[in-house]
Amino acid sequence: MVASEQRLALLNDEPVDTAGTDLLGSGQAARQLAGLLVASRASTPFTLAVDAGWGMGKSSLMRLVDAELSSVPEVHTVWYNAWTSTGADALEGLIKSVLMRFDRRLLRRALHRASEQRALLRVLRAPAALVAGPLGAAGLVDELWSNLSVNSQARNEMRDAIRDLAQEWAGNAEYSPRRMLVVFIDDLDRCSEETVLAVCEAVKVYLDVPGLAFVIGCDRSALGPSGLLRDLSPAGAAFMEKIFQTTYRIPVAGGQGVQEYIGWCARTAGIERLLDEPLVELLAERSARNPRRIKRLVNGFVLEATLNPMWADHPPEAVLRTLLIQYFYADFYRMMTSPPGADGGDVIADFCTYRRVRTLLRAPGAVPEQERPMVNAFLEQRDVARDPGNPRAALQRLERELPTVFPDMVADPGFNSLLDGLLGLPRAEELVRRLREGAPSMVTLPRRGPGPVTDVPSVRGGVYGPDPGAIDYGSPRPAAAVEPFTSRTILWVDDHPENNVTLAAWFRGEGATVETAVDSRSADAAIAARTPSLIISDIARGSDGRAGFTHVEALRREQRYTGPVVFYAGRVTPARQDTARALGALGVAADGDELLRLVRSAFAAPTAPPAHPSAARPR
Numbered sequence: 250m251v252a253s254e255q256r257l258a259l260l261n262d263e264p265v266d267t268a269g270t271d272l273l274g275s276g277q278a279a280r281q282l283a284g285l286l287v288a289s290r291a292s293t294p295f296t297l298a299v300d301a302g303w304g305m306g307k308s309s310l311m312r313l314v315d316a317e318l319s320s321v322p323e324v325h326t327v328w329y330n331a332w333t334s335t336g337a338d339a340l341e342g343l344i345k346s347v348l349m350r351f352d353r354r355l356l357r358r359a360l361h362r363a364s365e366q367r368a369l370l371r372v373l374r375a376p377a378a379l380v381a382g383p384l385g386a387a388g389l390v391d392e393l394w395s396n397l398s399v400n401s402q403a404r405n406e407m408r409d410a411i412r413d414l415a416q417e418w419a420g421n422a423e424y425s426p427r428r429m430l431v432v433f434i435d436d437l438d439r440c441s442e443e444t445v446l447a448v449c450e451a452v453k454v455y456l457d458v459p460g461l462a463f464v465i466g467c468d469r470s471a472l473g474p475s476g477l478l479r480d481l482s483p484a485g486a487a488f489m490e491k492i493f494q495t496t497y498r499i500p501v502a503g504g505q506g507v508q509e510y511i512g513w514c515a516r517t518a519g520i521e522r523l524l525d526e527p528l529v530e531l532l533a534e535r536s537a538r539n540p541r542r543i544k545r546l547v548n549g550f551v552l553e554a555t556l557n558p559m560w561a562d563h564p565p566e567a568v569l570r571t572l573l574i575q576y577f578y579a580d581f582y583r584m585m586t587s588p589p590g591a592d593g594g595d596v597i598a599d600f601c602t603y604r605r606v607r608t609l610l611r612a613p614g615a616v617p618e619q620e621r622p623m624v625n626a627f628l629e630q631r632d633v634a635r636d637p638g639n640p641r642a643a644l645q646r647l648e649r650e651l652p653t654v655f656p657d658m659v660a661d662p663g664f665n666s667l668l669d670g671l672l673g674l675p676r677a678e679e680l681v682r683r684l685r686e687g688a689p690s691m692v693t694l695p696r697r698g699p700g701p702v703t704d705v706p707s708v709r710g711g712v713y714g715p716d717p718g719a720i721d722y723g724s725p726r727p728a729a730a731v732e733p734f735t736s737r738t739i740l741w742v743d744d745h746p747e748n749n750v751t752l753a754a755w756f757r758g759e760g761a762t763v764e765t766a767v768d769s770r771s772a773d774a775a776i777a778a779r780t781p782s783l784i785i786s787d788i789a790r791g792s793d794g795r796a797g798f799t800h801v802e803a804l805r806r807e808q809r810y811t812g813p814v815v816f817y818a819g820r821v822t823p824a825r826q827d828t829a830r831a832l833g834a835l836g837v838a839a840d841g842d843e844l845l846r847l848v849r850s851a852f853a854a855p856t857a858p859p860a861h862p863s864a865a866r867p868r
Contacts (some may be wrong), residue, residue: 257519257551260544264308272510273502273540275306279313282497286314286462287321290429296452296463296492301499304541307466310499311433314464323428325350331448332436339447341394343434344411344455348390350430351418356389359414412458419460432456432463438471442478446485449492469496502540507533511543518547523566528573528670531663535577546576563680570671571684578664580654583840584819586684588748592789592819596652597672597681602627603651604659610640610647649823733852735760740781742772742797743817744790752841756848769800776810783851784810785844788818788825788837801832813851817844 265275282297289295301307318324327350334342348356419428434452437445452463472478478489502510511529515521524532536542554560554568575582584596606624609616615637616624628635628643631650636643648656658664671677739761743749746765753763764781766772768790775781790796797816804810814834818825821839829837835851838844 257555258517259548259551260514260518262541262544264306264312272513273306273309273506275310275313275499278497278499279310279317282310282464283314283317283321286318286431286464287324287429289462290324290427293429293459294457294461294463295494296465298469298493298496299464299466299499300469300496301466302468302470302539304539305499305501306540307499308435311435311464311466315431315433318431324431325428326431326433328433328435330435331444332439334447335441335444337443337447339440339444340451340455343432343448343451345390345394347430347432347456347461348393348411348414349386351414353386353389355414355418356386356393358417359410360389360393362410362413408455408458411455415458415460428460430461432461434463434465437465437467445472445478449489453488453492465493469493501538504533504538507538507540507543510540514543514547518551520547520550520565520569523569527663527666528569531573531577531667535573535663546572549576559683563676564674567671567674567677567680570667570674571680573667574664574671578654578658578667580652580839581658581664584652585681587819588685588745592787596820597668599651600655600658600668601672603647603655604665606647607644607659610644616640651822652820653823653826733849737761737782737852738779739763739783739785739848740766740772740775741785742766742769742800743785743787744768745787749817752844769796769803772800773809776804780810781812783812783848784814785817785848786814788816795828798828798832801834805832815844815847815851 265272286297299307299311315326315328318326327346329343329346331339331343415430418430434448437448440448452465456463472489478486481489508529511524511532512521515524532543532546536546550569550572553572554565557568560568574585581596581600587596602623605620606627609620609624625635628647631647633643633646633650671680674680734756737760739756741749741753741763743765744767746753746767749765753765756763761782764775766775772784772786784801786797786801788795788797793799797818801814811833814829814832816825816829816834816837818837818839821837825837829835835847836843838847
């Protein structure tokens with residue numbers, strides 16, 4: 250853990266609401282948007298969408314616009330967080346929030362009009378309430394709502410009543426031009442379809458009246474045909490198109506602004522000295538310059554460094570670099586922390602050697618004599634023929650036998666700087682060993698983005714707990730997610746079944762029967778006793794790097810099993826993918842997410858996929 254004299258602090262996730270805390274330059278856009286709203290007050294009603302993805306500063310920009318409007322005469326504002334209501338309650342909540350901003354004198358007058366018209370079933374409630382004594386604004390709004398929402402006929406008249414009230418309020422001022430009420434609606438894209446439609450109904454059907462302007466913060470893509478509202482009828486989709494008159498898309502912050510923002514976060518959290526320039530650039534680019542992701546990553550580091558006892562013997566920089574590898578290079582982290590006995594060996598050593606071999610094979614001229622033993626040994630370990638006359642061809646064959654992520658990562662300066670910095674720290678080898686042994690987790694890594702968590706259990710997470718997006722076992726699952734597994738039998742062949750305990754238990758919890766076998770002989774016995782619905786197989790066992798392929802090839806050739814097969818291994822390489830396809834398998838998975846996707850695809854198929862008619866001999 251971090252030494253006691255080093256003070257670390259967590260960052261809050263509150264939106265910016267004053268110019269002094271605006272670190273990403275949103276203030277200028279806020280001033281321009283506020284000026285546009287004020288200049289357009291004669292054009293009300295209208296709706297402006299503030300559009301951006303999760304964590305990109307919608308709430309902050311809207312808060313800054315609100316602050317700019319606070320000094321404008323006869324412009325009033327109200328905030329409504331759509332996420333705080335559900336379904337029909339959202340419609341009522343939004344309308345009441347708007348009514349609360351009108352003068353009590355006007356609300357009483359509107360209540361009198363509702364009673365005098367006697368067009369509503371509950372008309373007598375209003376006079377009784379007025380005789381009982383003066384009501385506060387909340388009481389008047391509740392009573393007015395009761396009169397205006399008592400039945401379908403009253404709801405048809407509600408828009409006219411609100412229009413009269415808003416027009417009276419907007420014109421009842423000495424200031425010219427008229428009053429304007431700007432209604433800010435936040436977090437609409439985080440709501441259910443029912444809530445989204447209720448809010449939009451309130452905006453377009455009941456509150457679309459002169460004097461009111463709406464500023465709605467949302468990710469427009471999340472509200473589109475492929476998002477929350479994908480099941481809308483054509484009429485419903487046409488209605489949604491009418492909600493927004495114009496949209497302001499928040500641009501991604503510039504590189505310099507994001508780096509300054511990271512510097513502020515680092516200073517506030519107490520980790521400024523740990524972030525050198527390459528790490529700052531890496532954090533900016535790999536976080537997609539998303540302010541919320543940056544904050545959550547910094548908070549994840551602070552919690553891990555402060556609470557996890559495994560870091561007592563390691564410097565804080567080790568925590569930070571390990572966290573960044575897990576967060577931004579999850580595939581490499583999974584291979585790096587694969588439990589003892591898992592397929593793959595030392596991925597760090599392999600990557601570092603590959604990086605050197607790649608440089609030598611791509612360089613003009615022959616490989617230097619002193620480097621040849623290392624290059625030849627690395628090629629021979631992977632059964633790659635040496636080709637002194639065409640070293641680049643040898644490199645291409647080598648990369649087919651290495652993890653698919655290696656070629657991209659070797660060209661990524663951020664990753665190489667991150668890994669080299671970690672390996673250069675004291676006791677780095679011991680740190681990697683402890684990660685592989687699965688040191689107990691204290692905190693969970695922050696999620697990469699919004700949306701529901703996937704229901705895939707991760708068993709290959711390391712010190713920070715589950716991989717980003719791993720399931721919460723207490724989360725309810727849709728019924729459709731359970732049905733494909735019911736009454737299915739899975740035969741799982743792996744010489745280290747202890748590495749699959751969590752996933753196997755999850756499959757059983759979903760209704761499947763999971764049988765295990767540690768070698769081909771015991772798997773053959775299980776198949777002879779009962780043909781499984783699906784086989785999950787490892788690839789390497791002991792010194793045999795292709796045992797799983799060889800076994801499935803024999804099953805196919807002898808027609809003892811022709812059903813679906815998924816290979817589950819520590820590493821996915823192009824050569825392994827090709828061999829799996831040649832054997833008629835669904836694919837090779839290296840993590841729980843991909844494994845479950847492949848298993849679901851097998852169980853969702855109307856019939857089992859046929860084996861390849863002439864399975865190639867495994868390489």
